[in-house]
Amino acid sequence: MKKIVVGGQIDRKEVAKLVEQHAEGKFDVEVKGDLDAAMALKNGQADYYLGACNTGGGGALAMAIALVGRNQTSSVSMPGKIMTEDEIREEVAAGKKAFGFTAQHMETVVPIIMKELVNKEN
Structure with a gap:
């Protein structure tokens, strides 16, 4: 089973709960600190990373950007x-592995990201 790690600076448990609600049993979900989550992604111990912070890019994605590269990450909200639903879908389709967003937008962006990730697994 594929694995999603939830990092970011704020609301990790809430993000993880939302991810699990939309995972349709296709993903294991684990909450980690930023560095541990990004390392898990880099080392192949996780397939995707989601994180929230106040800016959608800094605290949410800084470690992931540093360890897996900007080309594998996307700030879907700030x-x-x-981003529109189509733009988020394009980011997932483009093979991005780490997604950052503001905590205020998690209810909007996480269901879209998860729908696309679940579709990739089907």
């Missing part, structure tokens, strides 16, 4: 700007 204060005052949220």
Whole structure:
């Protein structure tokens, strides 16, 4: 079974709960600190990373960007700007592995990300 790690600076448990609600039994979900989550992704111990912070990019994705590279990451929301559903789908389809967003947008973006990841697994 594929694995999703939840990192980020804030609301990790809430993000993980939302991820689990939309995982359709296709993913194991684990909450880790930023560095441990990004290391798990880099080392192949996790397949995807989701994280929230106040900016959608800094604390949510900094470690993932540093360890797996910007080309594997996507800030799907930031204060005052949220990607459209089509844009988020394109990021998943492009093979991005780590997704950052603001905690205020988690109810919007996590279901879209998870729908696309579940579809990739089917």
